[in-house]
Each structure stands twice: as structure tokens, then as C-alpha cells.
Amino acid sequence: EPEVTQTPSHQVTQMGQEVILRCVPISNHLYFYWYRQILGQKVEFLVSFYNNEISEKSEIFDDQFSVERPDGSNFTLKIRSTKLEDSAMYFCASRIGQGAYGYTFGSGTRLTVV
């Protein structure tokens, strides 16, 4: 069964450093997302990406965050200057087309900012 792949599974970084979280969405999917889950809290939407541009973003997704689809397969989330409160599980998701049907999540990257 096709799956969304995320690397690394765990990233530890020092406060103020830049991190890049990587995702390989399902190959024929057209919509791409990043979500995060702070420990003990709900999964929260960060950003959606379609047709090589951001289609929607939440208030969490401030200027410290950026997304990119540098080639035909990867989808990255960059955090420019990490803060302690950025520590969370970050999930990439993709879906094939219009509507919420078929959302598939990756296994997540646990980001720990120290």
C-alpha cells in the first residue's frame, strides 16, 4: 500500500538552529500538508500546498516556517530559528484530489529543541 515517508524519525536541535524536515508524499497525490502535535495536545494544521504554492496556512505557520517542493517527489518543512516551543511531532500528509477523502499521514518526525 502506498505510504507517506518522513525523515528523520527523530531530530534533536539546539535552540536557534535551522531544521529541515523531509517528506515524500504518495506519488500521484496533488495536495500536501504539514501538521504538528505537541505532546499531549491535539494534531494541528500548519500549512497546505498545492500546485507549487501554499494554499492555506494557520496562524502557527509564521515567518519562521517555510515549505518547499524542490523536486517532483520531496516536500520539506523548514524552521529557520527553532524555539523550545517548536518541540513536537510533525506529520506530513498528502491526498489525491478534491475533498478530504484519502488523506494519508506519514509516521512523523519528532523534533526536540534543546
Add this chain to the structure above:
Amino acid sequence: DQQVKQNSPSLSVQEGRISILNCDYTNSMFDYFLWYKKYPAEGPTFLISISSIKDKNEDGRFTVFLNKSAKHLSLHIVPSQPGDSAVYFCAASGQTGANNLFFGTGTRLTVIP
């Protein structure tokens, strides 16, 4: 901004009995609802969904019921199995182009053998 709420953080059920997980939402523009199952250190795994034009959807042991007037949905698992033990998230989506999901806080289900 709690647009999707799961008021029960945990639920314990005996194996073989029915598990009922509940979810409430506030946004009347939501038109698609999903249930995800999540194990620790894994991503949410899709279980079952329902469109707002229906009031019930069934898939094997899993049934989702939607009451639009009450803005309430529930997931029934019958019979419950120990392997069902996980955190269950309710999610909702509106008619925006991006269809981002709004998640509840999750309910931890423990099925006791």
C-alpha cells in the same frame, strides 16, 4: 479554538463489548468527518469517514454515526478487540479548497482482554 471536541480523554472496554467514542463539533460548515487511529510514535491511520449527506457509514466492525442537528458524531467498534487499543482522533473538514483537517484532542481506548 476548539472546533472539534472529544470530551472523553479515555475509555476502557472489555474485549467483545462495544466501544463508543464521541465527538462534537461547532462549525456548521464542516461537511466531511473522519476517524483516525494513532499508536505512539506513528502517524494517524485513517479508519472510516462520513460525508454530511449521510447519517451512517459502516465498515466491518466500525460504524460512524452523524447527527448534524446536534453537531455530533460517534464511532462504534463492535466487537472490541485488544488490538483496537490506541488513541482515536475525530477530524472534520470544510468546503475550503485545501480541505485542511481540524482534529479533536483524542480519546485513548483500552480494550481489556
